[in-house]
Amino acid sequence: MFSQYKPLAVADVPGWDFETDVAVIGFGATGACAAIEARTSGARVMLFERNSGSGGASALSGGEIYIGGGTDAQKAAGFDDTVEDFTAYLKMAGGPCADDAKCELYGREALNHYQWLKDQGVPYRGNYLPGKHIEPTDDSTLIYSGSEQAAPFRYTAKPAPRGHVIQHMGWGGGRPLVDILEARARDLGTEIHIDARAVALIVDGDHVVGVVMRIDNTNRFVKAAKGVVLATGGFVFNEAMRRKYCPDSFRVNSPIGDKDDGVGIELGVSVGGDAIHMDQFFTTCPWTMPESHAYGVFVNVQGQRFINEDCYHGRVSRCAVDQPGGKVYQLLDMAHFEQPMNLAGITIAGTGDTWEEVEAELAMPKGSLSATMALYNEHAREGRDPLFDKQAPILTPLDQAPFVALELNFETSYFSFFTLGGLKTTTDGEVLDRAGQPIAGLYAAGRCTSGLPAWGHGYSSGMSLADCTFFGRQAGRKAAA
């Protein structure tokens, strides 16, 4: 009956099993933040989670949130970031998919949001860790997490590190971040139901007035007097949806998330919601580990460079996946090569005492890759990269023999990915229909929406959690209003 997520008319509800003001669907960071704000606004809140506990994709992340405009940590480290630069970067990172209104609001409000996170109990040591890191390896809480210092971003927005990470020793800050938000939601009196899967919205005419939850193999009817907030994540684990809306994502093979099957998007669309930028996905392969590998040069199977390699690892990876031939090569010399992590599935494809030898081992035509590297090295020695505008200190000649070409294979290397497209929402989290009008009673945030991280080629670490936590709050507050 509900397999197609078709809405149920309120007249067909046999009786209410639950009654609340705001029903939040999904207990990752988005749902937790929505619940906290809705409770703070005085509304009764029920939170439903299909798993047996909180987490979602948020708990699998590094717990990093993209925050700028002049935080304590930025100032302490000597960066004078401004709202203008921060906002400009957010827009540029959204590329052709940018939601200007969301970028502008978050640009203005991020400092307050940072304080709010602290107020919930999220610890920040407040110190900056220099270097190129995917996540801090110690308990530092500020890193460069995007392409801020790289062209063309550096010319539009003055660079500053904006990856604010929960204080947590080593990787994996996402889990403690969600734990803190969960504790806060519980303390505020959120009624939490686990092992509960959403199967349909309940509508009274054009208004969403509740949701049908599947609990213990039984349909349970939830009346939500003020609204339903969808916080169910993206659709990376729904292959049929990806085939229809995001077929390029099949170039890579390591989906990350937690049961992200697109249910929130389907529920939103079932009542007329608009789903946008559904072809967009984030992907990254951890090629900056060990850190010395950040100095490498990337070429495609034609032996051509295709990006300034000082960009964020995800931007480089996403551009790599655009290249033909199913793989790219990362070139290193002995001054920079170390054995890559096993995790990454990066293999050694060729070696040589000269770039000509590497070229021959890769079966590339004589004068292809070697010409690329001769040109690169010649300019790198002069401290410039006239082709792609890579910057020092990442810009360095690779001329210490022997040389190596690592293969990043889109199928067999670890290109993790998740989807970015989703429901179109206002800055208050109202779900919009295709004519741009809000659907009464329906709100959404996080990866079941298209938000701050709208464009795979511009993603920066922390943009998704920034979007989840900030616009999750917005949705919860608006729903409770």
Next chain:
Amino acid sequence: MFSQYKPLAVADVPGWDFETDVAVIGFGATGACAAIEARTSGARVMLFERNSGSGGASALSGGEIYIGGGTDAQKAAGFDDTVEDFTAYLKMAGGPCADDAKCELYGREALNHYQWLKDQGVPYRGNYLPGKHIEPTDDSTLIYSGSEQAAPFRYTAKPAPRGHVIQHMGWGGGRPLVDILEARARDLGTEIHIDARAVALIVDGDHVVGVVMRIDNTNRFVKAAKGVVLATGGFVFNEAMRRKYCPDSFRVNSPIGDKDDGVGIELGVSVGGDAIHMDQFFTTCPWTMPESHAYGVFVNVQGQRFINEDCYHGRVSRCAVDQPGGKVYQLLDMAHFEQPMNLAGITIAGTGDTWEEVEAELAMPKGSLSATMALYNEHAREGRDPLFDKQAPILTPLDQAPFVALELNFETSYFSFFTLGGLKTTTDGEVLDRAGQPIAGLYAAGRCTSGLPAWGHGYSSGMSLADCTFFGRQAGRKAAA
């Protein structure tokens, strides 16, 4: 009331102004073919067109239809095309967006479809015109119109020309093609209403039972006992839709079509229809004219080649638009250069007696473009292209000084484009909902659907009209059944 294309409940219809079996919306080739088949099946048919006469984007085209599997013209010219090769090409041209069922059905049925077109009165001289043409310059009726001879297509499907063009002197066969189909539809007794714009579908529960047409500033209510066929074209002229679903299309600036505002897609989605591959668009810049320019080499602003230039002009153009920097260069030597057409907006960006001089004029680093051309020429003299596998005879050294670089600028050159995404339909033209179930009473074909030409990077000339005419027929027949 109908500005949002929201469906109207049959209970709210004040009275029927028209009653028919099948209501066809849109009078391009798709709508005409749907009407012909529905009438042939014995149904009453009304055809509504928002303009004052037939045409649509079809009439602006070259009247070229992609047909293979062993036509008279193919055989006469010595090509032994097969259903298998033809089908394999169709699938490859659809790339990650290919609809295998549509490719397979059309692969099997194309010869019958060709006969059907002749039976309607479409004339075919049956002769093959060799060379690289956008449309025949005389009244020949078979040309190579895709990437059949180019890598990687040539290795999957044995090459054969499949662009079957209505016999018509010079360019512009689309108009006479539509005229013939219109005459046939009228002869069969189709009732045609012009200056009639669709604003909403009429539904009885889950069934589409009619359509609201705006005629003379009045809503007219059309009862369609058997079904409504949407044949309204794509959304290239709807900037708001493009911004949401196809933002990359803003890289180019010359939309082609005829009021293609996406109304059919909106109507279909308004009753639960699924719209897929909405980010896909076709684009081309007429860089193969004069014909000697087909021998040119393309480089991006980094001086790198990016495609085997013997591919279809649209595939080369689409890949060009992927390149950074807002433009690409087409390189020619004196053996091949002629003054480009004014139409194309292609300009001369640099000249020189050596490729090094051209490189300097383009302000590219020494050893970038010149190395690209040295490598290309060295291998072209040996008859091979190890980087991109371009084939003879297009593969030829460019070494007759002086040399020229033409600029194809995405903003100012003539990159015509139209959208490819749309409603998901069965091979019978039934509009599918997001769960994959047909919506009773609703059919669609042509560019308001995602069909044979699903992927901008694989488009070949004639694929859209093949899709419009064949699947227009399918939809008309199914609606009338």
